[in-house]
């Protein structure tokens with residue numbers, strides 16, 4: 001079954017809530033498997049097995065937090081092997097400006113692998129509001145639908 005992997009880091013729980021909402025949205029689409037992992041637990045093997053990879057991090061100094069960056073840097077070992085997969089990005093941040101830069105960094109990392117990032121990604125300001133949770137669910141559904149159209 002086509003699989004979506006959502007990998008996130010979260011210290012105070014905000015990005016985790018976004019990851020869970022994106023997973024919930026994606027699970028609404030039949031015939032798609034959804035796996036959620038913390039960045040500290042994710043491996044290159046997980047990246048290889050997934051058909052879509054969605055990365056989420058709190059914005060730290062306008063950038064992804066280091067556990068996410070560690071996973072990204074270590075993915076050099078599978079460079080060239082993730083080409084053609086779908087991707088997605090999300091962040092929780094104090095300011096929209098910082099979040100945009102963080103999202104850009106996550107997107108750039110996926111694009112450097114030849115992964116096609118769907119849409120603009122999602123930003124939540126600190127703890128996601130109900131509206132931001134809905135946006136996360138919608139983003140998950142959107143990526144799952146795109147994957148189903150490609151692989152289903």
Ligand SMILES: Cc1cc2nc3c(=O)[nH]c(=O)nc-3n(C[C@H](O)[C@H](O)[C@H](O)COP(=O)(O)O)c2cc1C
Pocket residue numbers: 009010011012013014015016057058059060061062063092093094095096098099125126127
């Ligand atoms: C070390 C650190 C650095 C941060 N740097 C930024 C920043 O550059 N810009 C910003 O808007 N928010 C920044 N924040 C705020 C976090 O992005 C925000 O609190 C986020 O919701 C935390 O997500 P989490 O609950 O998933 O850990 C920073 C927070 C910490 C702890």
